Structures are given as structure tokens and as C-alpha cells.
Amino acid sequence: MIDKLCDKIRKTGAPIVVGLDPMLSYIPEHMIKKAYEEFGETLEGAAEAVWQYNKGIVDAVYDLIPAVKPQIAMYEQFGIPGMIAFKKTVDYCHEKDLIVIGDVKRGDIGSTSAAYATAHLGRITVGSRTYAPFDEDFATVNPYLGTDGIKPFVDVCKEEHKGLFILVKTSNPSSGEFQDRLVDGRPLYEIVGEMVDRWGQECMGCSYSYVGAVVGATYPEMGKALRKIMPKSFILVPGYGAQGGKGKDLVHFFNKDGLGAIVNSSRGIIAAYKQEEYKAKGITPENYADASRMAVEAMREDIAQALG
Amino acid sequence: MIDKLCDKIRKTGAPIVVGLDPMLSYIPEHMIKKAYEEFGETLEGAAEAVWQYNKGIVDAVYDLIPAVKPQIAMYEQFGIPGMIAFKKTVDYCHEKDLIVIGDVKRGDIGSTSAAYATAHLGRITVGSRTYAPFDEDFATVNPYLGTDGIKPFVDVCKEEHKGLFILVKTSNPSSGEFQDRLVDGRPLYEIVGEMVDRWGQECMGCSYSYVGAVVGATYPEMGKALRKIMPKSFILVPGYGAQGGKGKDLVHFFNKDGLGAIVNSSRGIIAAYKQEEYKAKGITPENYADASRMAVEAMREDIAQALG
Numbered sequence: 001m002i003d004k005l006c007d008k009i010r011k012t013g014a015p016i017v018v019g020l021d022p023m024l025s026y027i028p029e030h031m032i033k034k035a036y037e038e039f040g041e042t043l044e045g046a047a048e049a050v051w052q053y054n055k056g057i058v059d060a061v062y063d064l065i066p067a068v069k070p071q072i073a074m075y076e077q078f079g080i081p082g083m084i085a086f087k088k089t090v091d092y093c094h095e096k097d098l099i100v101i102g103d104v105k106r107g108d109i110g111s112t113s114a115a116y117a118t119a120h121l122g123r124i125t126v127g128s129r130t131y132a133p134f135d136e137d138f139a140t141v142n143p144y145l146g147t148d149g150i151k152p153f154v155d156v157c158k159e160e161h162k163g164l165f166i167l168v169k170t171s172n173p174s175s176g177e178f179q180d181r182l183v184d185g186r187p188l189y190e191i192v193g194e195m196v197d198r199w200g201q202e203c204m205g206c207s208y209s210y211v212g213a214v215v216g217a218t219y220p221e222m223g224k225a226l227r228k229i230m231p232k233s234f235i236l237v238p239g240y241g242a243q244g245g246k247g248k249d250l251v252h253f254f255n256k257d258g259l260g261a262i263v264n265s266s267r268g269i270i271a272a273y274k275q276e277e278y279k280a281k282g283i284t285p286e287n288y289a290d291a292s293r294m295a296v297e298a299m300r301e302d303i304a305q306a307l308g
Numbered sequence: 309m310i311d312k313l314c315d316k317i318r319k320t321g322a323p324i325v326v327g328l329d330p331m332l333s334y335i336p337e338h339m340i341k342k343a344y345e346e347f348g349e350t351l352e353g354a355a356e357a358v359w360q361y362n363k364g365i366v367d368a369v370y371d372l373i374p375a376v377k378p379q380i381a382m383y384e385q386f387g388i389p390g391m392i393a394f395k396k397t398v399d400y401c402h403e404k405d406l407i408v409i410g411d412v413k414r415g416d417i418g419s420t421s422a423a424y425a426t427a428h429l430g431r432i433t434v435g436s437r438t439y440a441p442f443d444e445d446f447a448t449v450n451p452y453l454g455t456d457g458i459k460p461f462v463d464v465c466k467e468e469h470k471g472l473f474i475l476v477k478t479s480n481p482s483s484g485e486f487q488d489r490l491v492d493g494r495p496l497y498e499i500v501g502e503m504v505d506r507w508g509q510e511c512m513g514c515s516y517s518y519v520g521a522v523v524g525a526t527y528p529e530m531g532k533a534l535r536k537i538m539p540k541s542f543i544l545v546p547g548y549g550a551q552g553g554k555g556k557d558l559v560h561f562f563n564k565d566g567l568g569a570i571v572n573s574s575r576g577i578i579a580a581y582k583q584e585e586y587k588a589k590g591i592t593p594e595n596y597a598d599a600s601r602m603a604v605e606a607m608r609e610d611i612a613q614a615l616g
Contacts, residue, residue: 023419024434041435073416073423077432079441083391107450108381108413109480111331115381124385126332127349133387142415144452144475146482167452172417174454178500183489188496192486 001137001162002205002212002234005099006259008066014300015259017101017236018061018292019266020054020089021071026271027053028285047081050074054089057270058096060289064296067099067137069236069264090136101236102136105167107149114152122156138163140214140236143192150199154211158203163210163234166199168192168226171216171239189215189222193229200233208234208260215253217245217263224252227260235261241268241299247306254307263303269295309445309470310513310520310542313407314567316374322608323567325409325544326369326600327574328362328397329379334579335361336593355389358382362397365578366404368597372604375407375445377544377572398444409544410444413475415457422460430464446471448522448544451500458507462519466511471518471542474507476500476534479524479547497523497530501537508541516542516568523561525553525571532560535568543569549576549607555614562615571611577603 009015024032024046032049039045058068070093075086093100106116120139123130141153143166153164169179169189179189193213200209212234215223227235235253239245240263253261272278272295273288283291317323332340332354340357347353366376378401383394401408414424428447431438449461451474461472477487477497487497501521508517520542523531531543543561547553548571561569580586580603581596591599 021420036435041437043432043434043439043441046432046434071416071420071423073414073420073427076427077423077441078434079427079439080388080391080395082427082441084388087388105414105416105450106381108379109478109483112329112379112381115379115385119381119384119387119390124351124354126351126354126386127344129349131351131387133351133385133390142413142450142452144450144486145478145480146485146487148480148482170417170453172453172456174456175417177454177503178452178496179454181491181496181499183491183496188486188489188491191489195485 001099002208002210005066005234005262006207008099009259009262012064012066013304014065014296015262015303016065016296016299017067017069017262017264018057018065018269018296019069019071019103019264020057020270021074021266022050022053022270023074024049026267028288030285043078043081047078047085050078050082051085051088055092056289057292058093058098060293061269061296062096062098064293064300065098067101067262068093069101069103071103071266087134090134099138100136101138101140101165102134103140105140105142107142107145109145109148110152113149114156117153117156121153121160121162138165140165140167142167143195147195147199154199154203157210163212165212165214165234165236166192166196168196168213169215169219169222171218171245175216190225190229193226196233197230200230204232207257208232212236214238217249220249220252227252227255231255237261237263241265247302250303251306258307265299269299309407310516310518313374313542313570314515316407317567317570320372320374321612322373322604323562323570323611324373324604324607325375325377325570325572326365326373326577326604327377327379327411327572328365328578329382329574330358330361330578331382332357334575336581336596338593351386351389355386355393358386358390359393359396363400364597365600366401366406368601369604370404370406372601372608373406375409375570376401377409377411379411379574395442398442407446408444409446409448409473410442411448413448413450415450415453417453417456418460421457422464425461425464429461429468429470431468446473448473448475450475451503455503455507462507462511465518471520473520473522473542473544474500474504476504476521477523477527477530479526479551479553483524498533498537501534504541505538512540515565516540520544522546525557526551528557528560535560535563539563545569545571549573555610558611559614566615573607577607
């Protein structure tokens with residue numbers, strides 16, 4: 001799957017992942033109204049609005065991008081109907097040949113991590129049959145529990161040829177509280193980065209390993225250091241756009257082959273229609289997805305310019 | 309909810325939480341067969357077996373214990389039907405007046421952490437109505453992302469009078485890879501413990517804060533140090549029984565009031581019927597839940613003896 005990601009980035013010229021993190025407040029009023037008319041003001045109604053909204057965006061951008069990254073929390077908050085909308089989104093993106101990065105930030109130990117890995121990347125046997133429960137292609141994973149927590153995910157990735165992005169240095173302001181603390185004179189995130197490199201050595205694709213890392217666009221200097229520590233790991237870079245990261249900040253996350261990083265934008269793309277810039281171009285809530293397409297094109301341009 | 313937890317521990321004399329972490333291999337053959345007959349060898353069939361198995365255990369032990377801790381990964385691996393079984397288990401335990409600790413180990417930043425908090429502890433507004441999606445009473449949370457990740461959970465806990473257990477020192481062998489690394493001469497888990505204490509100061513129950521910690525029974529000396537660092541935090545202690553922790557290891561996790569810790573056992577209780585000890589007492593797969601009751605009683609005795 002890491003090789004497919006490289007191929008698709010080369011073909012689209014867009015090292016971009018669209019974060020499908022819908023909030024009800026992003027969804028155009030007419031779509032909310034229609035969903036509530038059909039399902040009532042229920043969790044089912046909210047989940048239907050989320051799903052229809054996602055579908056519109058995916059239809060508008062799927063040919064421009066290699067991957068999407070649904071943030072499962074945004075679905076989980078609508079309970080079971082939300083989880084059904086998550087699964088429908090994953091399946092629909094696969095129909096459109098998009099790679100799906102499940103932003104699930106799971107992480108536990110032993111058999112529990114194995115169960116999460118099965119849920120999101122693997123297959124489970126029930127009697128004489130097997131099922132792929134949520135069936136994403138990559139999952140984000142939290143490293144705090146150490147190798148015991150990561151190994152079960154790596155095992156499933158090897159079997160299924162899928163991949164991981166391990167949280168190394170997150171994009172948020174307080175990420176330094178623990179991640180930047182000095183251990184033997186070096187920040188903890190570098191120690192985690194070294195482990196990511198090591199975990200990845202046993203499962204390599206053509207040029208990159210199945211084990212990638214999450215490093216926030218908001219910390220470009222740290223990205224530069226981590227790029228060297230994990231030369232064979234793809235970096236998933238959140239924090240571009242709404243969180244403040246710019247195209248020029250991204251340069252150091254890439255390798256010389258022009259690969260090695262994929263940049264996420266969520267709100268800046270999926271809710272682009274709310275920005276004055278796109279309103280001025282004639283975008284209305286009815287054609288919200290056209291703004292998402294324009295925003296992807298602008299982001300591709302911004303990154304291409306930065307990478308020269 | 310933390311006050312209710314204290315009350316129930318006092319009433320039952322059992323600082324015990326039963327981990328409802330069902331694996332298909334734990335479930336008696338006759339229950340599996342019945343579920344597959346009704347729903348086929350499907351995710352629905354597996355989820356039905358899990359739910360019926362849980363129900364039997366809850367019916368057998370609910371009057372002896374204050375709380376249960378379903379591990380959501382074990383349900384998530386069965387996809388949507390598994391999540392439905394999780395929710396049914398939570399609701400059924402509430403009917404039996406049990407406190408439900410959702411072992412979800414979620415953690416993200418900002419609006420995403422807020423969405424997880426809403427999903428598991430809070431309520432969501434859909435039009436003019438509100439819903440409690442999964443509705444546990446406590447949730448376990450991963451601290452790696454810092455205060456940005458924890459604060460949205462704390463906010464929901466204040467509003468709903470619910471609580472958290474933050475991962476501080478986990479019970480697994482490799483937990484030390486990052487958690488034990490020395491920061492200014494002190495292990496990282498102590499730094500996290502200090503933050504747990506601080507996060508809890510703004511949301512106190514009668515004697516304990518809404519913000520507790522997870523510290524493994526397998527590391528009693530570290531538990532002793534952490535007990536002092538977080539005097540007002542309840543400690544959720546995994547690793548008793550199957551993972552090797554003994555009653556005597558638990559002493560240091562408790563305060564002098566006899567409270568301050570709640571000890572989890574999963575396999576040792578829910579799959580007790582598979583142990584030779586209980587087979588010798590006439591337990592068969594048909595009355596598996598009776599073994600769970602005996603195992604709870606034995607664990608209560610073991611802890612009471614250790615605490616003197």
C-alpha cells in the first residue's frame with residue numbers, strides 16, 4: 001500500500017491527503033435539512049448529513065488526490081449511526097480508488113492492540129468465514145505504550161500490505177509538554193522517531209517502509225531533524241492551512257526524490273466554501289464541493305512552488 | 309461519578325473492576341453455536357455471542373462489584389455489529405447500576421478530542437435534540453499529545469460529572485521504552501503523573517478528583533511513587549492476575565482511607581471457567597458465569613488480605 005501511495009502521488013503530482021473531518025457546522029443548511037426531513041433530528045439524521053456531505057466532496061476531488069483521511073472521532077460522536085457513516089465513507093473512497101488513512105490514533109498492548117489492528121487494517125475469522133471490519137489502508141497509532149503496542153499493528157500490516165503512521169511530533173501547541181522533554185539531551189520525539197525507523201526496517205516497500213510517522217507542519221525545524229532520523233518513513237503532515245502551516249514550512253519534510261511526505265488539510269478543503277475567497281468566486285452552499293476542488297488545486301500549487 | 313465510585317467500593321468492599329474484554333476463544337462453544345444458528349457465521353453472529361456471554365457474567369457478578377471496564381477494541385474488531393454489542397453492554401451494566409469505565413484509550417487534540425469526549429462521556433446536539441452516543445461513566449485517555457488533548461475531556465467531565473483515567477505507567481513489559489526515560493533525572497511517567505494531579509485540581513469530588521490515572525500492577529514500586537505524586541487521583545490498576553500482578557503488589561496503590569485504587573481483572577474473571585481450579589469445583593462451560601462469581605470473591609479476598 002505504501003508503493004501504491006508513492007505511485008498515486010507521482011501520478012497526481014499532489015502529495016495531499018484530504019481530511020474528511022466533518023462537523024455539523026460545516027455542512028450546508030440545505031443538506032442538513034434534507035437529512036433531518038428523512039431521518040428526523042436523530043443520530044441517524046446527523047450521520048446521513050455527514051455521509052452526503054462527504055460524498056459530494058469525494059466526487060469533486062477524487063481524481064486530484066491520492067488519499068483521504070477520515071478522522072474517526074468526528075463519526076464516533078454520532079454513536080453507531082456515525083460509525084456506519086464512517087464505514088460507508090471508507091468503502092465509497094475505495095470505490096473511487098482512493099487510499100484511506102484511518103485517523104484513529106488507537107494504541108494499546110498485546111491482544112488489545114491486535115484487536116484494533118484487526119478492526120482497522122486486518123481481517124477477523126468468524127467460524128469458517130473472514131471479514132474486514134473497517135478496512136482502512138493505513139491507520140494512525142499512538143506510541144506511548146512502546147513496542148508491545150506497535151508490534152501487533154506491524155504484524156497485521158505485513159500480512160495485509162497495509163501501513164501505519166505513528167504519532168511522533170503532533171501539530172498542537174502543547175505537544176511539547178511531553179514530546180519535547182529532553183532524554184539524554186535529546187527530545188523524546190527523536191527517540192520515538194528512531195523507534196519508528198527501527199519498526200519500519202522489517203517491513204519495507206520499494207522505497208519506503210510500511211511504518212510512517214505523524215509530524216506537524218507547525219514544527220518545520222523538528223520535521224527537518226526527523227526527516228534525517230527516519231529516512232525510509234513516510235511523514236503524514238497535519239497542521240497545514242487552518243492550523244497555521246504554510247507551503248514553505250513543508251520543504252524539509254520531503255526527501256530529494258520529491259516523496260516521503262503527504263500533507264493533510266481538512267477544514268481548509270472540506271469547508272472551503274465558507275471562505276470569503278471562494279464566495280467571491282461565485283461559490284454558494286449549493287456548490288460547496290466546487291470550492292473544495294479549487295482549494296485542492298490551490299494547495300497543490302502552493303506545495304509545488306515551495307518544493308520548486 | 310467519582311463519589312459514586314467511592315461509595316460503591318465502600319459498600320461492596322471490593323475495589324475491583326471486571327474487564328469485559330471478550331475474545332471469541334473465551335466464549336463457551338454452546339453459546340457460539342446458538343449465536344451462529346441465529347445470525348450465521350457473520351459479524352452479527354460473533355457480536356451476539358459476545359453480548360450474551362457478557363450478559364451472563366454481568367448477571368452473575370453485578371452485586372459484588374462497583375464497576376466494569378469493557379475494552380472497546382474487543383468490540384471494534386467485529387465492526388459495526390461489535391460496536392452495537394459494546395453499546396448494549398454499556399446500557400445493560402447501567403441497568404444493573406454498575407459504573408462503566410470505557411477502556412477506549414482515545415486521545416487527540418482540540419475539536420477532535422472534544423468529539424471523542426462527546427462520543428464516550430458527553431452529549432451531542434442534533435437540531436433541537438440531544439443524545440448521549442456511547443454514554444460510559446469514565447474513559448481511559450492517552451496523554452502523549454499534552455494538555456490540548458486532555459482539556460476537552462476534562463471540560464466534558466466537569467459538565468457531566470464523569471471522569472477519566474489517564475495512561476501514566478502501563479502494565480506491559482515494553483512500557484518503559486518511553487515512559488521510563490529520564491527527564492531532568494526523573495522518569496517521564498512521574499512528569500505525566502504530576503500533570504494528572506494538576507489537571508484534576510480543577511475538578512474535585514468529595515475526596516478524589518475526576519481525573520484518575522492508569523498504573524500497572526506489574527510495577528508496584530512505581531505505583532508507590534505515583535501514589536504520592538497524585539494523592540487525589542484514583543488509580544486504575546490493570547495487570548492483576550493473568551499479567552502477573554498479585555494482591556501484595558497492590559498495597560502501595562491505595563491511600564490510608566482504603567480508597568484511591570480500583571484493580572482490574574479481565575481474563576482471570578471472565579474466562580475463569582477454563583481454569584483447572586474451577587473445573588475441579590464442578591464448573592462446566594454451561595455454568596461459566598458461576599466461575600466468574602467465585603473468581604471475583606477470591607480476588608476480593610486476596611486484596612482484602614493484602615490491605616490487612
